[in-house]
Amino acid sequence: MTTETQHMPGLHPDMPPPPSEVGVVGWLRHNLLSSKTDIFLTLVAIYLIYLLVPPVISWVFINADLSGDTRDACTSGGACWVFIKVRMGQFMYGLYPPEERWRVDSTFILLVALMVPMFIENFRHKAWLGAFILFIFPVIGFYLLAGGSFGLEVVETPLWGGLALTLVISIVGIVGSFPIGLLLALGRRSKMPAVSAFCTGFIELWRGVPLITVLFMSSVMFPLFLPDGVNFDKLIRALVGVTLFSAAYMAETVRGGLQAIPKGQYEGAEALGLTFWKSMTFIILPQALKHVIPGIVGNFIGLFKDTTLVLIIGLFDFLGIVQAASTDPKWLGYSIEGYAFCAFVYWIFCFSMSQYSQSIERKLHTGH
Amino acid sequence: MIKEDSDGPPVVTTKPWNDPKVRSIFFQAVLLIAVVSFGMYIFGNTSANLEKQGIATGFGFMGTTAGFGIITHLIDYSEASSYGRAFAVGLLNTLLVAFSGIVAATIIGVFIGIARLSKNWLVSRLAMVYIEIFRNIPLLLQIFFWYFAVLRALPSPKNSVNFADSFFVNNRGIYLPSSIFEEGFSLVIAAFIIAVIAVVFVARWAHKRQEATGQQFHTFYVGIAILVGLPLLALIVTGFPVSWEIPALKGFNFKGGTVIIPEFVALWLSLSIYTASFIAEIVRAGIQAVSHGQTEASNALGLKAGPTLRLVILPQALRVIIPPLSSQFLNLTKNSSLATAIAYPELVSVFTGTVLNQTGQAVEIISITMAVYLSVSLGISAFMNWYNARMALVER
Numbered sequence: 001m002t003t004e005t006q007h008m009p010g011l012h013p014d015m016p017p018p019p020s021e022v023g024v025v026g027w028l029r030h031n032l033l034s035s036k037t038d039i040f041l042t043l044v045a046i047y048l049i050y051l052l053v054p055p056v057i058s059w060v061f062i063n064a065d066l067s068g069d070t071r072d073a074c075t076s077g078g079a080c081w082v083f084i085k086v087r088m089g090q091f092m093y094g095l096y097p098p099e100e101r102w103r104v105d106s107t108f109i110l111l112v113a114l115m116v117p118m119f120i121e122n123f124r125h126k127a128w129l130g131a132f133i134l135f136i137f138p139v140i141g142f143y144l145l146a147g148g149s150f151g152l153e154v155v156e157t158p159l160w161g162g163l164a165l166t167l168v169i170s171i172v173g174i175v176g177s178f179p180i181g182l183l184l185a186l187g188r189r190s191k192m193p194a195v196s197a198f199c200t201g202f203i204e205l206w207r208g209v210p211l212i213t214v215l216f217m218s219s220v221m222f223p224l225f226l227p228d229g230v231n232f233d234k235l236i237r238a239l240v241g242v243t244l245f246s247a248a249y250m251a252e253t254v255r256g257g258l259q260a261i262p263k264g265q266y267e268g269a270e271a272l273g274l275t276f277w278k279s280m281t282f283i284i285l286p287q288a289l290k291h292v293i294p295g296i297v298g299n300f301i302g303l304f305k306d307t308t309l310v311l312i313i314g315l316f317d318f319l320g321i322v323q324a325a326s327t328d329p330k331w332l333g334y335s336i337e338g339y340a341f342c343a344f345v346y347w348i349f350c351f352s353m354s355q356y357s358q359s360i361e362r363k364l365h366t367g368h
Numbered sequence: 369m370i371k372e373d374s375d376g377p378p379v380v381t382t383k384p385w386n387d388p389k390v391r392s393i394f395f396q397a398v399l400l401i402a403v404v405s406f407g408m409y410i411f412g413n414t415s416a417n418l419e420k421q422g423i424a425t426g427f428g429f430m431g432t433t434a435g436f437g438i439i440t441h442l443i444d445y446s447e448a449s450s451y452g453r454a455f456a457v458g459l460l461n462t463l464l465v466a467f468s469g470i471v472a473a474t475i476i477g478v479f480i481g482i483a484r485l486s487k488n489w490l491v492s493r494l495a496m497v498y499i500e501i502f503r504n505i506p507l508l509l510q511i512f513f514w515y516f517a518v519l520r521a522l523p524s525p526k527n528s529v530n531f532a533d534s535f536f537v538n539n540r541g542i543y544l545p546s547s548i549f550e551e552g553f554s555l556v557i558a559a560f561i562i563a564v565i566a567v568v569f570v571a572r573w574a575h576k577r578q579e580a581t582g583q584q585f586h587t588f589y590v591g592i593a594i595l596v597g598l599p600l601l602a603l604i605v606t607g608f609p610v611s612w613e614i615p616a617l618k619g620f621n622f623k624g625g626t627v628i629i630p631e632f633v634a635l636w637l638s639l640s641i642y643t644a645s646f647i648a649e650i651v652r653a654g655i656q657a658v659s660h661g662q663t664e665a666s667n668a669l670g671l672k673a674g675p676t677l678r679l680v681i682l683p684q685a686l687r688v689i690i691p692p693l694s695s696q697f698l699n700l701t702k703n704s705s706l707a708t709a710i711a712y713p714e715l716v717s718v719f720t721g722t723v724l725n726q727t728g729q730a731v732e733i734i735s736i737t738m739a740v741y742l743s744v745s746l747g748i749s750a751f752m753n754w755y756n757a758r759m760a761l762v763e764r
């Protein structure tokens with residue numbers, strides 16, 4: 001036994017890892033080619049991508065037509081984006097009079113401007129701004145969109161449409177359903193049997209039926225409920241239906257948050273001598289709501305997608321107006337372009353909201 | 369108020385409006401009165417309105433002749449049938465599309481969910497792209513896409529896509545040969561039922577023997593052999609008492625055979641694809657919820673990959689998967705009501721659409737529709753609660 005064969009620390013430098021284990025080659029070996037099945041799966045996946053991606057890219061970009069104003073401009077055999085370009089104004093605003101469209105724009109620009117500080121972490125007046133958005137902004141928005149005073153021309157709701165209507169319905173739905181949902185969730189957990197039975201029944205009733213029956217109910221049954229001579233606009237009836245429907249879902253989401261709060265928090269609040277509403281406002285709800293923000297965003301995504309159903313009761317939301325445009329004899333045969341554009345817009349909205357909700361979820365997870 | 373008493377402890381008296389019990393009764397009474405008076409207000413308005421419009425209330429209309437046709441029906445139906453019959457046809461069509469949608473969505477969803485967990489980078493990315501695309505596009509848009517852009521754009525019956533001269537695909541639907549059962553086919557059905565019973569008994573016996581002796585038995589292969597073999601034997605004995613009616617082009621359309629209408633295909637495809645994207649995420653989360661130590665422990669016990677998945681991973685993953693999965697099944701059933709946008713004759717389309725338009729019995733029809741969905745929902749959730757309780761972790 002000589003010292004040469006023994007390992008002496010520092011005598012032999014560390015060998016670098018074999019080139020097949022690091023870098024691009026190592027990554028490929030580990031993630032795509034680790035076994036026979038793996039190689040087979042990779043080949044199948046590449047074949048699938050080859051089947052799907054090149055035709056789609058050539059349809060959307062390479063062979064597509066964008067210049068021109070009529071269908072005669074679409075000659076290359078790919079997508080005819082001219083259709084979308086020509087109808088863009090309608091897709092966005094519906095039949096809202098073109099000279100009044102600045103009102104729609106300014107409503108949404110105002111909303112975005114108000115929302116931006118809410119996402120700034122160090123902004124100190126979030127509560128006031130939130131209250132402004134919840135209570136004052138809807139009034140401003142209503143007068144801007146509907147008109148009738150301040151020298152603005154009246155725009156009847158049947159003229160509202162397109163993406164603007166979709167946004168109006170989903171924003172009103174979510175803003176309106178939040179307080180109702182909160183009360184329902186608190187009511188369902190109440191110790192008073194009549195209150196909790198009423199809230200449970202209400203929630204389960206709305207959650208058990210499809211939105212479409214709720215919309216049918218709002219369009220054919222609401223008029224019967226009202227005294228003779230009183231009649232609401234079709235849009236308002238749909239809004240009531242959508243709001244009540246999503247309030248039930250909101251209630252269940254909030255209830256999940258309430259259940260996650262340890263009992264000690266309730267007891268602590270009681271021990272401090274706080275009343276029910278004070279303990280809710282200052283102790284329980286701030287903690288519970290923080291936990292359910294991802295759930296609320298999820299509800300909002302669901303509601304945003306569900307607003308498409310209003311086209312069945314004859315409102316022209318974004319999908320409704322695209323559908324109507326694709327049956328226009330002047331542009332017959334270009335429905336795929338319409339649906340693709342519509343899907344793209346919905347996808348951008350929903351995907352970015354779900355990414356936002358996931359980032360919040362990650363941020364909240366570090367707490368404990 | 370605390371009264372200082374010289375000998376006893378201080379006596380606390382509360383004003384009646386500060387007493388929680390009195391308050392609770394007061395609030396509940398207010399709520400009850402509000403709900404009841406609101407209900408009476410609505411009831412009064414509704415009956416006044418109905419009287420003015422001359423609509424008789426009640427469910428008598430269910431027996432009246434409907435007078436409209438329904439394109440596809442599972443039970444006998446004609447224009448002379450009653451509204452009640454039309455209701456049953458719509459309900460059965462809803463259940464049909466919901467059931468086939470649930471089966472397809474589960475298969476696609478489990479497949480995509482497992483692919484999402486694949487160690488292969490490309491496969492898991494493809495699964496992610498599928499999930500992110502389909503769950504972020506409104507279902508109604510997907511239905512429209514399949515119906516108007518794909519199925520309606522298929523060739524006309526004259527230029528049908530032809531498979532082996534017996535399957536035809538065109539813009540009127542998918543035409544398949546239909547089977548006509550002749551005399552003696554009941555024997556084949558009986559053979560199949562006997563086979564199913566036999567398989568159950570074999571499985572029980574194999575399980576008992578394994579418990580007692582440890583010897584394993586290939587129940588799976590034997591079961592398949594019995595299930596296929598026995599009916600086949602019966603078919604041979606009775607001399608194949610089945611004939612096929614092949615659809616044929618007559619005039620402008622196909623006659624004979626079975627047709628699957630494009631409305632059904634569009635609805636079924638979009639419901640399955642859309643719901644599958646949610647199921648995939650549920651399956652992924654469920655499998656990830658089982659800690660890796662379980663797999664390692666089961667390998668250490670000498671279990672092979674199959675039994676590891678079947679006996680260790682799945683029972684634990686299912687516990688996490690079942691509750692959200694059941695709510696997806698419910699969503700699919702409720703979403704099948706979107707069929708009304710493409711006029712597939714399911715419950716909402718037939719009953720809340722056509723029948724409501726013809727009779728004007730808004731209150732009755734919408735109440736019945738809501739009651740149907742509500743009872744399906746409550747039924748499924750009751751079943752799932754029972755299943756959940758059975759599967760729940762037994763803490764020792």
